[in-house]
Amino acid sequence: xxxxxxxxxxxxxxxxxxxxxxxxxxxxxxxxxxxxxxxxxxxxxxxxxxxxxxxxxxxxxxxxxxxxxxxxxxxxxxxxxxxxxxxxxxxxxxxxxxxxxxxxxxxxxxxxxxxxxxxxxxxxxxxxxxxxxxxxxxxxxxxxxxxxxxxxxxxxxxxxxxxxxxxxxxxxxxxxxxxxxxxxxxxxxxxxxxxxxxxxxxxxxxxxxxxxxxxxxxxxxxxxxxxxxxxxxxxxxxxxxxxxxxxxxxxxxxxxxxxxxxxxxxxxxxxxxxxxxxxxxxxxxxxxxxxxxxxxxxxxxxxxxxxxxxxx
Amino acid sequence: xxxxxxxxxxxxxxxxxxxxxxxxxxxxxxxxxxxxxxxxxxxxxxxxxxxxxxxxxxxxxxxxxxxxxxxxxxxxxxxxxxxxxxxxxxxxxxxxxxxxxxxxxxxxxxxxxxxxxxxxxxxxxxxxxxxxxxxxxxxxxxxxxxxxxxxxxxxxxxxxxxxxxxxxxxxxxxx
Ligand SMILES: Nc1ncnc2c1ncn2[C@@H]1O[C@H](COP(=O)(O)OP(=O)(O)O)[C@@H](O)[C@H]1O
Ligand SMILES: [Mg+2]
Numbered sequence: 001x002x003x004x005x006x007x008x009x010x011x012x013x014x015x016x017x018x019x020x021x022x023x024x025x026x027x028x029x030x031x032x033x034x035x036x037x038x039x040x041x042x043x044x045x046x047x048x049x050x051x052x053x054x055x056x057x058x059x060x061x062x063x064x065x066x067x068x069x070x071x072x073x074x075x076x077x078x079x080x081x082x083x084x085x086x087x088x089x090x091x092x093x094x095x096x097x098x099x100x101x102x103x104x105x106x107x108x109x110x111x112x113x114x115x116x117x118x119x120x121x122x123x124x125x126x127x128x129x130x131x132x133x134x135x136x137x138x139x140x141x142x143x144x145x146x147x148x149x150x151x152x153x154x155x156x157x158x159x160x161x162x163x164x165x166x167x168x169x170x171x172x173x174x175x176x177x178x179x180x181x182x183x184x185x186x187x188x189x190x191x192x193x194x195x196x197x198x199x200x201x202x203x204x205x206x207x208x209x210x211x212x213x214x215x216x217x218x219x220x221x222x223x224x225x226x227x228x229x230x231x232x233x234x235x236x237x238x239x240x241x242x243x244x245x246x247x248x249x250x251x252x253x254x255x256x257x258x259x260x261x262x263x264x265x266x267x268x269x270x271x272x273x274x275x276x277x278x279x280x281x282x283x284x285x286x287x288x289x290x291x292x293x294x295x296x297x298x299x300x301x302x303x304x305x306x307x308x309x310x311x312x
Numbered sequence: 313x314x315x316x317x318x319x320x321x322x323x324x325x326x327x328x329x330x331x332x333x334x335x336x337x338x339x340x341x342x343x344x345x346x347x348x349x350x351x352x353x354x355x356x357x358x359x360x361x362x363x364x365x366x367x368x369x370x371x372x373x374x375x376x377x378x379x380x381x382x383x384x385x386x387x388x389x390x391x392x393x394x395x396x397x398x399x400x401x402x403x404x405x406x407x408x409x410x411x412x413x414x415x416x417x418x419x420x421x422x423x424x425x426x427x428x429x430x431x432x433x434x435x436x437x438x439x440x441x442x443x444x445x446x447x448x449x450x451x452x453x454x455x456x457x458x459x460x461x462x463x464x465x466x467x468x469x470x471x472x473x474x475x476x477x478x479x480x481x482x483x484x485x486x487x
Contacts, residue, residue: 157356235432235467242326242339243346243353249326250369251357263431286431305331306338306423 009042009120012298013142015166017158019050019129021150022230022262026294027126028056033295035088039121042080044091046138047128048100051093057083059092067094069114070107076114100134108134112141129158136166140173144298146259148228149244151237156244160252163225167199167254170223171206178216200253224255226298231264242306257303260294262287318383321376333384334423340377344370410470410478412446418468419444433463440464448483457483 014027024047031043045053045066054061063081068074080089103111115123125142127135139145145166149159171184187194188202194209196202207217225248229241241258248256265287297303322329325339346353347370404421407414419429426444430437439460442450451457458480465475 153352153355156353160356235428238428239342240353242342243351246326246343246346247353247357289427303328305327305335306342 007119007121009116009118009123010144011115011123011125011142012144012146013125013127013139014146014148015127015135015139015162016147016149016155017129017131017162018149018155021129021148021155023047023129023148024053024056024126026146026148026228026230026262026291027124028053029291030295030298031088031122031124032085033291034122034124035085039087040119041088041122041124042091042118042120043088044115044123044125045093046125046135047093048098048103048134049128049130053090053126054081054092057081057090059083059090063092065092065094067098069111070098070103076118100128100132103134108137112137115141131162131165133165133169136162136169139166140170144226145224146226146228146298148230150231151229151240156240159227159244160247163248163254164199164252167223167252171220174216174219178213180210180212198251198253200251203253221255224257226257226259228259228294229261232261233264237261239306241304245303257297257301259297260290260304262290262294318380321380324372324376325380332423333381334421336377336380336384338423340373343373347373409482410465410475411482412444412479415464415468415475415479416444418470422468424468429464429467433467435460435463443479446482446486448486451483454480454483 012027012030014023014030016023024045027043031041035041043053045051047053051066059081064074064079066079068079069076076091079091081092083090115125125138127139147159147163149155168184168188175183184202184206187196187205191197191202194205196205203220206212207220227241227245227248229237229244232238238261241261245256245258248254263286293304319329322331322336325336325343327335327339347366404418407418419426426437426440429435430440439451442448443457443460443464448457458476461479462472462476465472
Protein backbone atom coordinates (compact mmCIF):
# COMPACT_ATOMS: atom_id res chain seq x y z
CA UNK A 1 0.00 0.00 0.00
CA UNK A 2 1.36 3.34 -0.93
CA UNK A 3 -0.05 5.59 1.75
CA UNK A 4 0.72 4.99 5.35
CA UNK A 5 -2.35 4.28 7.34
CA UNK A 6 -3.05 6.51 10.27
CA UNK A 7 -5.12 3.96 12.19
CA UNK A 8 -6.24 0.40 12.26
CA UNK A 9 -9.91 0.15 11.47
CA UNK A 10 -12.26 -1.96 13.50
CA UNK A 11 -14.24 -4.18 11.17
CA UNK A 12 -17.90 -5.06 11.77
CA UNK A 13 -19.72 -7.55 9.57
CA UNK A 14 -23.42 -8.25 9.52
CA UNK A 15 -24.62 -11.66 8.41
CA UNK A 16 -27.12 -14.25 9.49
CA UNK A 17 -28.05 -16.65 6.77
CA UNK A 18 -31.49 -15.55 5.71
CA UNK A 19 -32.45 -12.79 3.30
CA UNK A 20 -34.85 -10.06 4.31
CA UNK A 21 -34.02 -10.08 8.01
CA UNK A 22 -32.67 -6.54 7.94
CA UNK A 23 -28.92 -6.99 7.43
CA UNK A 24 -28.64 -4.12 5.01
CA UNK A 25 -30.88 -1.89 7.07
CA UNK A 26 -28.95 -2.57 10.29
CA UNK A 27 -25.55 -2.13 8.64
CA UNK A 28 -26.58 1.19 7.16
CA UNK A 29 -27.95 2.47 10.46
CA UNK A 30 -24.95 1.38 12.48
CA UNK A 31 -22.72 3.14 9.97
CA UNK A 32 -24.75 6.34 10.23
CA UNK A 33 -24.63 6.18 13.98
CA UNK A 34 -20.85 5.72 14.09
CA UNK A 35 -20.41 8.53 11.59
CA UNK A 36 -22.52 10.76 13.82
CA UNK A 37 -20.13 9.93 16.62
CA UNK A 38 -17.53 11.62 14.44
CA UNK A 39 -15.84 8.40 13.39
CA UNK A 40 -14.48 7.84 9.91
CA UNK A 41 -16.64 5.09 8.51
CA UNK A 42 -16.46 3.05 5.34
CA UNK A 43 -19.40 0.89 4.42
CA UNK A 44 -18.96 -1.95 1.95
CA UNK A 45 -21.75 -3.71 0.12
CA UNK A 46 -20.50 -7.25 -0.11
CA UNK A 47 -23.82 -8.82 -0.97
CA UNK A 48 -22.83 -10.11 -4.38
CA UNK A 49 -26.21 -11.65 -5.00
CA UNK A 50 -28.43 -8.71 -4.07
CA UNK A 51 -26.42 -5.56 -3.65
CA UNK A 52 -28.81 -2.86 -2.53
CA UNK A 53 -27.03 -0.86 0.13
CA UNK A 54 -26.90 2.22 -2.05
CA UNK A 55 -30.67 2.59 -1.85
CA UNK A 56 -30.33 3.39 1.82
CA UNK A 57 -28.15 6.33 0.85
CA UNK A 58 -29.69 7.46 -2.39
CA UNK A 59 -26.58 6.80 -4.40
CA UNK A 60 -27.07 6.63 -8.16
CA UNK A 61 -25.75 3.71 -10.08
CA UNK A 62 -23.29 5.51 -12.37
CA UNK A 63 -20.39 5.59 -9.95
CA UNK A 64 -17.74 3.00 -9.42
CA UNK A 65 -18.57 -0.13 -7.54
CA UNK A 66 -16.98 -3.23 -6.14
CA UNK A 67 -17.17 -4.67 -9.61
CA UNK A 68 -14.24 -2.43 -10.59
CA UNK A 69 -12.13 -4.13 -7.97
CA UNK A 70 -12.84 -7.59 -9.31
CA UNK A 71 -12.87 -6.87 -13.02
CA UNK A 72 -10.59 -3.86 -13.45
CA UNK A 73 -8.27 -4.37 -10.50
CA UNK A 74 -9.01 -0.92 -9.17
CA UNK A 75 -7.87 -0.38 -5.60
CA UNK A 76 -10.73 -0.29 -3.12
CA UNK A 77 -10.00 3.26 -2.01
CA UNK A 78 -10.75 4.48 -5.56
CA UNK A 79 -14.25 3.11 -5.32
CA UNK A 80 -15.58 5.18 -2.45
CA UNK A 81 -18.87 6.98 -3.06
CA UNK A 82 -19.77 9.99 -0.98
CA UNK A 83 -22.87 10.21 1.15
CA UNK A 84 -24.51 13.24 2.69
CA UNK A 85 -22.39 12.62 5.77
CA UNK A 86 -18.86 13.78 5.31
CA UNK A 87 -17.17 11.00 7.27
CA UNK A 88 -19.26 8.16 5.85
CA UNK A 89 -18.25 6.67 2.52
CA UNK A 90 -19.58 3.68 0.67
CA UNK A 91 -18.28 1.08 -1.68
CA UNK A 92 -21.40 0.04 -3.51
CA UNK A 93 -22.07 -3.43 -4.84
CA UNK A 94 -23.10 -4.55 -8.25
CA UNK A 95 -25.02 -7.74 -8.59
CA UNK A 96 -24.99 -7.81 -12.35
CA UNK A 97 -21.28 -7.95 -12.61
CA UNK A 98 -20.05 -10.69 -10.36
CA UNK A 99 -21.45 -13.97 -9.22
CA UNK A 100 -20.35 -15.04 -5.80
CA UNK A 101 -19.33 -18.48 -6.99
CA UNK A 102 -17.14 -17.13 -9.73
CA UNK A 103 -14.80 -15.29 -7.37
CA UNK A 104 -11.44 -16.98 -7.40
CA UNK A 105 -9.63 -17.82 -4.22
CA UNK A 106 -6.78 -15.42 -4.93
CA UNK A 107 -9.23 -12.61 -5.71
CA UNK A 108 -11.01 -13.20 -2.48
CA UNK A 109 -7.84 -13.20 -0.43
CA UNK A 110 -6.80 -9.98 -2.07
CA UNK A 111 -10.23 -8.50 -1.37
CA UNK A 112 -9.98 -9.41 2.31
CA UNK A 113 -6.47 -8.02 2.56
CA UNK A 114 -7.41 -4.78 0.89
CA UNK A 115 -10.41 -4.23 3.12
CA UNK A 116 -8.10 -4.36 6.12
CA UNK A 117 -5.87 -1.75 4.55
CA UNK A 118 -8.59 0.85 4.10
CA UNK A 119 -8.08 3.98 6.11
CA UNK A 120 -10.95 4.48 8.56
CA UNK A 121 -11.99 4.10 12.18
CA UNK A 122 -14.67 1.60 11.31
CA UNK A 123 -15.32 -0.57 8.29
CA UNK A 124 -18.81 -2.05 8.15
CA UNK A 125 -19.60 -4.81 5.71
CA UNK A 126 -23.06 -5.81 4.56
CA UNK A 127 -23.34 -9.46 3.55
CA UNK A 128 -25.78 -11.44 1.49
CA UNK A 129 -27.90 -14.32 2.71
CA UNK A 130 -27.01 -17.99 2.42
CA UNK A 131 -24.15 -20.12 3.62
CA UNK A 132 -21.78 -19.59 0.72
CA UNK A 133 -18.24 -19.86 1.99
CA UNK A 134 -17.20 -16.66 0.27
CA UNK A 135 -19.84 -14.87 2.32
CA UNK A 136 -18.66 -16.63 5.46
CA UNK A 137 -15.04 -15.73 4.80
CA UNK A 138 -15.90 -12.05 4.63
CA UNK A 139 -17.97 -12.44 7.79
CA UNK A 140 -14.97 -13.95 9.58
CA UNK A 141 -12.83 -10.97 8.72
CA UNK A 142 -14.51 -8.92 11.42
CA UNK A 143 -13.40 -7.84 14.85
CA UNK A 144 -17.08 -7.76 15.70
CA UNK A 145 -19.28 -10.33 14.01
CA UNK A 146 -22.96 -9.49 14.09
CA UNK A 147 -25.85 -11.76 13.18
CA UNK A 148 -29.38 -10.59 12.71
CA UNK A 149 -32.58 -12.57 12.55
CA UNK A 150 -36.32 -12.16 12.84
CA UNK A 151 -38.46 -14.14 15.29
CA UNK A 152 -39.42 -16.90 12.87
CA UNK A 153 -38.24 -20.47 12.96
CA UNK A 154 -36.85 -20.50 9.42
CA UNK A 155 -34.77 -17.41 10.03
CA UNK A 156 -33.56 -18.60 13.43
CA UNK A 157 -32.67 -21.96 11.93
CA UNK A 158 -30.67 -20.18 9.25
CA UNK A 159 -28.89 -18.18 11.90
CA UNK A 160 -27.78 -21.32 13.77
CA UNK A 161 -26.58 -22.92 10.55
CA UNK A 162 -24.76 -19.76 9.61
CA UNK A 163 -23.02 -19.45 12.97
CA UNK A 164 -22.13 -23.14 13.00
CA UNK A 165 -20.70 -22.99 9.49
CA UNK A 166 -18.74 -19.86 10.29
CA UNK A 167 -17.30 -21.52 13.37
CA UNK A 168 -16.20 -24.62 11.47
CA UNK A 169 -14.72 -22.50 8.74
CA UNK A 170 -12.78 -20.57 11.36
CA UNK A 171 -11.49 -23.81 12.89
CA UNK A 172 -10.34 -24.98 9.49
CA UNK A 173 -8.44 -21.75 8.95
CA UNK A 174 -6.75 -22.13 12.30
CA UNK A 175 -5.83 -25.73 11.60
CA UNK A 176 -4.33 -24.70 8.31
CA UNK A 177 -2.47 -21.76 9.78
CA UNK A 178 -1.01 -23.91 12.52
CA UNK A 179 -0.24 -26.66 10.03
CA UNK A 180 -2.18 -29.36 11.80
CA UNK A 181 -2.52 -32.41 9.64
CA UNK A 182 -6.14 -33.28 10.39
CA UNK A 183 -8.88 -30.81 9.78
CA UNK A 184 -11.58 -29.90 12.25
CA UNK A 185 -13.95 -31.54 9.83
CA UNK A 186 -12.03 -34.84 9.93
CA UNK A 187 -12.27 -34.91 13.69
CA UNK A 188 -15.92 -33.96 13.56
CA UNK A 189 -16.75 -36.63 11.01
CA UNK A 190 -15.09 -39.31 13.09
CA UNK A 191 -16.21 -37.79 16.34
CA UNK A 192 -17.35 -41.14 17.79
CA UNK A 193 -13.74 -42.32 17.77
CA UNK A 194 -12.71 -39.29 19.73
CA UNK A 195 -15.54 -39.49 22.24
CA UNK A 196 -16.91 -36.22 20.94
CA UNK A 197 -20.64 -35.63 20.96
CA UNK A 198 -21.17 -32.01 20.16
CA UNK A 199 -19.41 -28.84 19.17
CA UNK A 200 -18.55 -27.96 22.74
CA UNK A 201 -16.78 -31.31 23.13
CA UNK A 202 -14.99 -30.68 19.86
CA UNK A 203 -13.73 -27.33 21.04
CA UNK A 204 -12.60 -28.82 24.34
CA UNK A 205 -10.85 -31.59 22.50
CA UNK A 206 -8.98 -29.18 20.27
CA UNK A 207 -7.99 -26.97 23.16
CA UNK A 208 -6.88 -29.69 25.50
CA UNK A 209 -6.05 -32.92 23.68
CA UNK A 210 -4.47 -31.68 20.52
CA UNK A 211 -0.97 -30.58 21.10
CA UNK A 212 -1.65 -27.07 19.95
CA UNK A 213 -0.10 -23.75 20.46
CA UNK A 214 -1.82 -21.76 23.18
CA UNK A 215 -2.57 -19.13 20.56
CA UNK A 216 -4.91 -21.50 18.77
CA UNK A 217 -7.04 -21.98 21.87
CA UNK A 218 -6.98 -18.26 22.46
CA UNK A 219 -8.20 -17.64 18.94
CA UNK A 220 -10.93 -20.20 19.39
CA UNK A 221 -12.02 -18.60 22.63
CA UNK A 222 -12.13 -15.24 20.95
CA UNK A 223 -14.71 -16.35 18.45
CA UNK A 224 -17.86 -14.63 19.59
CA UNK A 225 -20.98 -13.18 18.04
CA UNK A 226 -23.40 -10.34 18.60
CA UNK A 227 -27.06 -11.19 18.12
CA UNK A 228 -29.71 -8.72 16.97
CA UNK A 229 -33.40 -9.51 16.67
CA UNK A 230 -35.40 -7.51 14.15
CA UNK A 231 -39.02 -6.85 13.20
CA UNK A 232 -40.56 -7.66 16.57
CA UNK A 233 -44.31 -7.29 16.67
CA UNK A 234 -44.95 -8.32 20.24
CA UNK A 235 -43.16 -7.80 23.56
CA UNK A 236 -42.81 -11.54 24.20
CA UNK A 237 -40.63 -11.81 21.17
CA UNK A 238 -37.84 -9.88 22.86
CA UNK A 239 -37.19 -13.00 24.90
CA UNK A 240 -36.45 -15.07 21.83
CA UNK A 241 -33.16 -13.23 21.65
CA UNK A 242 -32.24 -14.61 25.06
CA UNK A 243 -33.20 -18.08 23.91
CA UNK A 244 -31.13 -17.82 20.75
CA UNK A 245 -28.21 -16.54 22.76
CA UNK A 246 -28.56 -19.36 25.24
CA UNK A 247 -28.56 -22.04 22.56
CA UNK A 248 -25.53 -20.50 20.90
CA UNK A 249 -23.75 -20.67 24.25
CA UNK A 250 -24.99 -23.98 25.61
CA UNK A 251 -25.21 -26.02 22.41
CA UNK A 252 -22.67 -24.45 20.09
CA UNK A 253 -20.32 -23.33 22.85
CA UNK A 254 -19.95 -19.93 21.24
CA UNK A 255 -19.76 -16.85 23.47
CA UNK A 256 -22.70 -14.72 22.41
CA UNK A 257 -23.96 -11.31 23.25
CA UNK A 258 -27.59 -10.28 22.75
CA UNK A 259 -26.91 -6.74 21.61
CA UNK A 260 -30.51 -5.65 21.18
CA UNK A 261 -33.70 -5.76 19.19
CA UNK A 262 -35.64 -3.61 16.75
CA UNK A 263 -39.42 -3.44 16.69
CA UNK A 264 -41.30 -3.83 13.45
CA UNK A 265 -41.91 -0.43 11.97
CA UNK A 266 -44.89 0.17 9.71
CA UNK A 267 -43.38 3.40 8.46
CA UNK A 268 -40.94 1.43 6.36
CA UNK A 269 -43.53 0.70 3.74
CA UNK A 270 -44.76 4.23 3.53
CA UNK A 271 -41.35 5.64 2.77
CA UNK A 272 -40.56 5.05 -0.83
CA UNK A 273 -37.04 6.27 -0.54
CA UNK A 274 -35.17 4.35 2.09
CA UNK A 275 -32.61 7.08 2.39
CA UNK A 276 -35.32 9.44 3.58
CA UNK A 277 -36.33 7.03 6.24
CA UNK A 278 -33.78 8.11 8.76
CA UNK A 279 -31.99 11.06 7.23
CA UNK A 280 -30.55 12.45 10.42
CA UNK A 281 -29.86 10.43 13.47
CA UNK A 282 -31.37 12.51 16.18
CA UNK A 283 -32.31 10.22 18.97
CA UNK A 284 -36.01 10.70 19.10
CA UNK A 285 -37.88 7.89 17.50
CA UNK A 286 -38.15 4.48 19.00
CA UNK A 287 -36.23 2.76 16.22
CA UNK A 288 -33.36 5.21 16.55
CA UNK A 289 -33.09 4.52 20.26
CA UNK A 290 -33.01 0.84 19.51
CA UNK A 291 -30.21 1.26 16.99
CA UNK A 292 -28.29 3.44 19.41
CA UNK A 293 -28.57 0.79 22.10
CA UNK A 294 -27.40 -1.92 19.72
CA UNK A 295 -24.47 0.15 18.46
CA UNK A 296 -23.31 1.07 21.95
CA UNK A 297 -23.57 -2.53 23.09
CA UNK A 298 -21.46 -3.67 20.16
CA UNK A 299 -18.90 -0.95 20.76
CA UNK A 300 -18.64 -1.80 24.47
CA UNK A 301 -19.22 -5.55 24.20
CA UNK A 302 -22.19 -5.26 26.47
CA UNK A 303 -25.45 -7.11 26.33
CA UNK A 304 -29.04 -6.47 27.14
CA UNK A 305 -30.34 -8.51 30.01
CA UNK A 306 -33.76 -9.80 30.91
CA UNK A 307 -34.57 -6.63 32.76
CA UNK A 308 -34.27 -5.41 29.20
CA UNK A 309 -32.20 -2.36 28.54
CA UNK A 310 -30.86 -0.58 31.61
CA UNK A 311 -33.45 1.45 33.41
CA UNK A 312 -33.92 4.73 31.68
CA UNK B 313 -17.59 -12.55 48.25
CA UNK B 314 -14.81 -13.84 46.10
CA UNK B 315 -15.76 -12.89 42.59
CA UNK B 316 -13.98 -15.94 41.26
CA UNK B 317 -16.19 -18.37 43.16
CA UNK B 318 -19.33 -16.91 41.74
CA UNK B 319 -18.17 -16.22 38.23
CA UNK B 320 -19.05 -19.71 37.11
CA UNK B 321 -22.64 -19.31 38.30
CA UNK B 322 -23.09 -16.02 36.54
CA UNK B 323 -21.76 -17.72 33.44
CA UNK B 324 -24.30 -20.50 33.70
CA UNK B 325 -27.02 -17.86 33.85
CA UNK B 326 -25.31 -16.14 30.90
CA UNK B 327 -24.68 -12.93 32.80
CA UNK B 328 -21.81 -10.63 33.64
CA UNK B 329 -20.68 -10.93 37.26
CA UNK B 330 -21.55 -7.33 38.18
CA UNK B 331 -25.20 -7.66 37.34
CA UNK B 332 -28.30 -6.96 39.44
CA UNK B 333 -30.41 -9.49 41.28
CA UNK B 334 -33.31 -8.73 39.03
CA UNK B 335 -31.19 -9.87 36.08
CA UNK B 336 -30.19 -13.02 37.90
CA UNK B 337 -33.81 -13.75 38.64
CA UNK B 338 -34.98 -12.85 35.17
CA UNK B 339 -32.36 -14.94 33.48
CA UNK B 340 -33.00 -17.89 35.77
CA UNK B 341 -36.73 -17.84 35.07
CA UNK B 342 -36.19 -17.48 31.37
CA UNK B 343 -33.66 -20.29 31.07
CA UNK B 344 -35.67 -22.59 33.28
CA UNK B 345 -38.72 -22.05 31.14
CA UNK B 346 -36.73 -22.46 27.93
CA UNK B 347 -35.05 -25.73 28.86
CA UNK B 348 -38.18 -27.30 30.31
CA UNK B 349 -40.21 -26.40 27.24
CA UNK B 350 -40.43 -27.78 23.78
CA UNK B 351 -39.80 -24.40 22.26
CA UNK B 352 -39.73 -24.45 18.49
CA UNK B 353 -36.26 -23.05 18.73
CA UNK B 354 -34.86 -26.47 19.67
CA UNK B 355 -35.95 -28.04 16.42
CA UNK B 356 -33.07 -26.26 14.73
CA UNK B 357 -30.26 -27.97 16.54
CA UNK B 358 -29.95 -31.68 16.01
CA UNK B 359 -28.45 -32.58 19.36
CA UNK B 360 -30.56 -30.08 21.21
CA UNK B 361 -33.40 -32.39 22.06
CA UNK B 362 -31.37 -34.84 24.05
CA UNK B 363 -33.20 -35.21 27.33
CA UNK B 364 -30.10 -35.90 29.36
CA UNK B 365 -28.33 -32.80 28.23
CA UNK B 366 -31.30 -30.61 29.01
CA UNK B 367 -31.68 -32.17 32.42
CA UNK B 368 -28.07 -31.43 33.14
CA UNK B 369 -28.48 -27.83 32.03
CA UNK B 370 -31.59 -27.43 34.18
CA UNK B 371 -29.71 -28.78 37.16
CA UNK B 372 -26.90 -26.30 36.65
CA UNK B 373 -29.34 -23.43 36.29
CA UNK B 374 -31.07 -24.34 39.56
CA UNK B 375 -27.79 -24.62 41.38
CA UNK B 376 -26.51 -21.32 40.05
CA UNK B 377 -29.71 -19.54 41.00
CA UNK B 378 -29.81 -21.02 44.49
CA UNK B 379 -26.26 -19.96 45.19
CA UNK B 380 -26.54 -16.52 43.68
CA UNK B 381 -29.85 -15.67 45.29
CA UNK B 382 -28.42 -16.57 48.69
CA UNK B 383 -25.61 -14.20 48.01
CA UNK B 384 -27.86 -11.36 46.89
CA UNK B 385 -30.38 -11.87 49.66
CA UNK B 386 -27.78 -11.68 52.38
CA UNK B 387 -26.18 -8.63 50.83
CA UNK B 388 -29.28 -6.71 50.01
CA UNK B 389 -31.68 -7.50 52.81
CA UNK B 390 -31.78 -3.99 54.17
CA UNK B 391 -32.75 -2.49 50.87
CA UNK B 392 -36.03 -4.29 50.47
CA UNK B 393 -37.82 -2.98 53.56
CA UNK B 394 -40.36 -1.06 51.55
CA UNK B 395 -41.65 -4.25 50.07
CA UNK B 396 -44.32 -6.14 51.97
CA UNK B 397 -43.07 -9.52 53.00
CA UNK B 398 -45.65 -11.68 51.26
CA UNK B 399 -43.59 -12.65 48.32
CA UNK B 400 -45.31 -14.90 45.84
CA UNK B 401 -43.73 -17.69 43.89
CA UNK B 402 -42.47 -15.30 41.34
CA UNK B 403 -41.11 -12.99 44.05
CA UNK B 404 -43.40 -10.23 42.89
CA UNK B 405 -44.33 -8.21 45.97
CA UNK B 406 -47.93 -7.35 46.74
CA UNK B 407 -48.82 -3.93 48.00
CA UNK B 408 -51.71 -2.87 50.19
CA UNK B 409 -52.16 0.23 48.14
CA UNK B 410 -50.97 0.77 44.62
CA UNK B 411 -49.44 4.16 44.19
CA UNK B 412 -46.74 5.35 41.82
CA UNK B 413 -44.01 3.94 43.97
CA UNK B 414 -45.64 0.52 44.14
CA UNK B 415 -45.89 0.41 40.37
CA UNK B 416 -42.26 1.33 40.02
CA UNK B 417 -41.11 -1.29 42.54
CA UNK B 418 -43.18 -3.99 40.88
CA UNK B 419 -41.74 -3.07 37.54
CA UNK B 420 -38.21 -3.15 38.89
CA UNK B 421 -38.65 -6.51 40.54
CA UNK B 422 -39.90 -7.83 37.24
CA UNK B 423 -36.84 -6.34 35.67
CA UNK B 424 -38.69 -4.28 33.11
CA UNK B 425 -37.64 -0.79 32.22
CA UNK B 426 -39.93 2.11 31.45
CA UNK B 427 -38.90 2.32 27.83
CA UNK B 428 -40.08 -1.19 27.30
CA UNK B 429 -43.45 -0.42 28.87
CA UNK B 430 -43.72 2.68 26.71
CA UNK B 431 -42.71 0.77 23.62
CA UNK B 432 -45.31 -1.90 23.94
CA UNK B 433 -48.14 -0.19 25.79
CA UNK B 434 -47.88 2.87 23.55
CA UNK B 435 -48.14 5.09 26.60
CA UNK B 436 -45.78 8.04 26.10
CA UNK B 437 -42.69 7.65 28.23
CA UNK B 438 -43.06 10.93 30.07
CA UNK B 439 -46.59 10.03 31.16
CA UNK B 440 -45.31 6.77 32.58
CA UNK B 441 -42.64 8.66 34.44
CA UNK B 442 -45.19 11.10 35.79
CA UNK B 443 -47.47 8.25 36.81
CA UNK B 444 -44.68 6.64 38.80
CA UNK B 445 -43.53 9.86 40.40
CA UNK B 446 -47.13 11.02 40.91
CA UNK B 447 -46.66 14.32 39.18
CA UNK B 448 -50.42 14.61 38.80
CA UNK B 449 -50.15 18.21 37.65
CA UNK B 450 -48.28 17.12 34.55
CA UNK B 451 -50.62 14.31 33.62
CA UNK B 452 -53.37 14.59 31.00
CA UNK B 453 -57.08 14.66 31.95
CA UNK B 454 -58.41 12.06 34.34
CA UNK B 455 -59.94 9.76 31.75
CA UNK B 456 -56.58 9.36 30.06
CA UNK B 457 -54.77 8.74 33.30
CA UNK B 458 -57.21 5.95 34.07
CA UNK B 459 -56.58 4.34 30.70
CA UNK B 460 -52.82 4.64 31.08
CA UNK B 461 -52.76 3.18 34.56
CA UNK B 462 -55.00 0.38 33.40
CA UNK B 463 -52.72 -0.48 30.53
CA UNK B 464 -49.68 -0.23 32.71
CA UNK B 465 -51.18 -2.56 35.33
CA UNK B 466 -52.13 -4.96 32.60
CA UNK B 467 -48.60 -4.95 31.24
CA UNK B 468 -47.26 -5.78 34.70
CA UNK B 469 -49.87 -8.55 35.05
CA UNK B 470 -51.31 -6.93 38.17
CA UNK B 471 -54.91 -6.91 39.33
CA UNK B 472 -56.17 -4.24 36.96
CA UNK B 473 -59.19 -3.17 38.96
CA UNK B 474 -57.38 -2.87 42.26
CA UNK B 475 -54.48 -0.93 40.77
CA UNK B 476 -56.65 1.52 38.84
CA UNK B 477 -58.99 2.09 41.79
CA UNK B 478 -56.12 2.63 44.20
CA UNK B 479 -54.26 4.91 41.90
CA UNK B 480 -57.25 7.01 40.89
CA UNK B 481 -58.25 7.46 44.51
CA UNK B 482 -54.94 9.11 45.20
CA UNK B 483 -55.18 11.08 42.03
CA UNK B 484 -58.54 12.53 43.19
CA UNK B 485 -57.28 13.24 46.69
CA UNK B 486 -54.11 14.98 45.78
CA UNK B 487 -55.18 16.79 42.70
N1 LIG C 1 -37.61 -3.13 11.83
C1 LIG C 1 -38.18 -3.20 10.62
N2 LIG C 1 -39.51 -2.95 10.48
C2 LIG C 1 -40.10 -3.03 9.28
N3 LIG C 1 -39.45 -3.32 8.14
C3 LIG C 1 -38.12 -3.58 8.19
C4 LIG C 1 -37.42 -3.52 9.43
N4 LIG C 1 -36.11 -3.81 9.17
C5 LIG C 1 -36.01 -4.03 7.85
N5 LIG C 1 -37.21 -3.88 7.24
C6 LIG C 1 -37.51 -4.05 5.80
O1 LIG C 1 -37.33 -5.42 5.46
C7 LIG C 1 -36.80 -5.53 4.16
C8 LIG C 1 -35.52 -6.33 4.17
O2 LIG C 1 -34.51 -5.58 4.84
P1 LIG C 1 -33.01 -5.66 4.38
O3 LIG C 1 -32.23 -4.82 5.30
O4 LIG C 1 -32.88 -5.37 2.93
O5 LIG C 1 -32.74 -7.21 4.66
P2 LIG C 1 -31.49 -8.12 4.20
O6 LIG C 1 -30.37 -7.21 3.87
O7 LIG C 1 -31.23 -8.99 5.40
O8 LIG C 1 -31.96 -8.93 3.05
C9 LIG C 1 -36.60 -4.11 3.64
O9 LIG C 1 -37.69 -3.76 2.85
C10 LIG C 1 -36.55 -3.29 4.90
O10 LIG C 1 -36.96 -1.98 4.64
MG1 LIG D 1 -29.21 -7.06 2.11
